[in-house]
Amino acid sequence: MAELFPRSRATVAPGAVHLPDWLALEQQRELVAACREWARGPVPMHRTRLPNGGVMSVQTVCLGWHWQPYRYTRTAADVNGRRVAPLPDRLVELGRAAVAEAYGDGAAGAAYAPDTVLVNYYDAEARMGLHQDKDERSDAPVVSLSIGASCLFRFGNPEHRGKPWTDLRLASGDLFVFGGPSRYAYHGVTRVLADTDRPDTGLAGGRLNLTLRCTGLSD
Numbered sequence: 001m002a003e004l005f006p007r008s009r010a011t012v013a014p015g016a017v018h019l020p021d022w023l024a025l026e027q028q029r030e031l032v033a034a035c036r037e038w039a040r041g042p043v044p045m046h047r048t049r050l051p052n053g054g055v056m057s058v059q060t061v062c063l064g065w066h067w068q069p070y071r072y073t074r075t076a077a078d079v080n081g082r083r084v085a086p087l088p089d090r091l092v093e094l095g096r097a098a099v100a101e102a103y104g105d106g107a108a109g110a111a112y113a114p115d116t117v118l119v120n121y122y123d124a125e126a127r128m129g130l131h132q133d134k135d136e137r138s139d140a141p142v143v144s145l146s147i148g149a150s151c152l153f154r155f156g157n158p159e160h161r162g163k164p165w166t167d168l169r170l171a172s173g174d175l176f177v178f179g180g181p182s183r184y185a186y187h188g189v190t191r192v193l194a195d196t197d198r199p200d201t202g203l204a205g206g207r208l209n210l211t212l213r214c215t216g217l218s219d
Ligand SMILES: O=C(O)CCC(=O)C(=O)O
Pocket: 118, 120, 128, 133, 144, 146, 153, 170, 187, 188, 189, 209, 211
């Protein structure tokens, strides 16, 4: 089948950069193994309940701060009341390298200080509707890492849910950074693409996405 989307570095919108194949396979394997541990707890991976009574189709585990609609807390009142595990230093370092490389700006990378990660697992049917990441009180970029099956990712604009948007494929190992004028752009996962599983990453099926963020909160 012809490749519908180019697999080369692209600035999708001002401040929004896609770097395909950024993570080496070994790094992906390490992250999959780590996610498996994090999913066990102290706050286990769960489907987040929404205020409207719905349940998200992705399964999520958070480190550093716990996200529940629509705020961050240290403890997971909506799961088991436990305090989330700390954000490992190696994820902070990975985030710094990501920002430095996405923006070609070592100083911006060095200054990046994420304090939370949301790890989302998508099975073949999971998706995520268009939304803004706006529960953070910081304009620092969001660093997104994808592992496993590919997805169709829609990246829009900060004004509204409508066009303009760009549809791109996020594949295993891809980095996507959105900051600056795109920090509050609407985005979502339209679908996980069939027949794209990547068992060589250690993930038998489905897709993992890790987003590093700066909450701007302190205890
Ligand atoms: O899975 C993705 O690529 C995006 C996830 C996302 O937008 C989020 O967790 O807020």
